[in-house]
Amino acid sequence: MNKEITVKSEKIFEGKIINLRVDTVELQNQKYAKREIVEHKGASAIIALNENDELILVKQYRKAVEEFLYEIPAGKINVAEEPRECALRELKEETGYEAKDIAKIYEIYSTPGFSNEKIYLFKAEDLTYTATNFDEDENIEVITISKSEAKKMLETGQITDSKTIVGILFWLNM
Ligand SMILES: [Mg+2]
Numbered sequence: 001m002n003k004e005i006t007v008k009s010e011k012i013f014e015g016k017i018i019n020l021r022v023d024t025v026e027l028q029n030q031k032y033a034k035r036e037i038v039e040h041k042g043a044s045a046i047i048a049l050n051e052n053d054e055l056i057l058v059k060q061y062r063k064a065v066e067e068f069l070y071e072i073p074a075g076k077i078n079v080a081e082e083p084r085e086c087a088l089r090e091l092k093e094e095t096g097y098e099a100k101d102i103a104k105i106y107e108i109y110s111t112p113g114f115s116n117e118k119i120y121l122f123k124a125e126d127l128t129y130t131a132t133n134f135d136e137d138e139n140i141e142v143i144t145i146s147k148s149e150a151k152k153m154l155e156t157g158q159i160t161d162s163k164t165i166v167g168i169l170f171w172l173n174m
């Protein structure tokens with residue numbers, strides 16, 4: 001298999017969170033194709049377990065899908081920030097918990113069909129509660145769930161966010 005060679009790249013939109021570009025690529029058979037690509041700077045997400053071995057989830061409205069979703073704490077990586085720092089910062093901002101030690105579990109391409117977004121998934125234990133510090137545009141409810149509740153929420157389709165499904169399956173198999 002060969003790589004696709006970019007012969008033309010067109011910037012369509014530059015936003016705060018994503019950029020959109022359309023690349024024209026040359027395929028092996030000398031044919032050309034267009035690739036619509038959403039550029040993203042990456043994000044961190046965190047499986048955080050409290051002292052009762054419960055998972056911390058956040059519930060929030062997601063405009064793109066017009067639904068309230070349960071998700072593990074997560075957020076975009078800031079400029080010059082390491083994925084690990086981002087995970088700790090998002091955990092604290094969204095849930096009020098600080099973690100002493102975290103370990104990276106997986107690196108996940110969320111939607112490689114059209115985006116380079118990579119999610120760094122971490123696991124945290126040994127949490128201490130301090131205070132939340134939401135972003136101004138975030139409206140978040142924090143809940144905790146046991147392993148059996150997590151299993152049920154997966155089975156009944158109440159959890160549909162991919163990074164959260166990956167995180168829960170990892171936790172259930174731990
Ligand atoms: Mg977030």
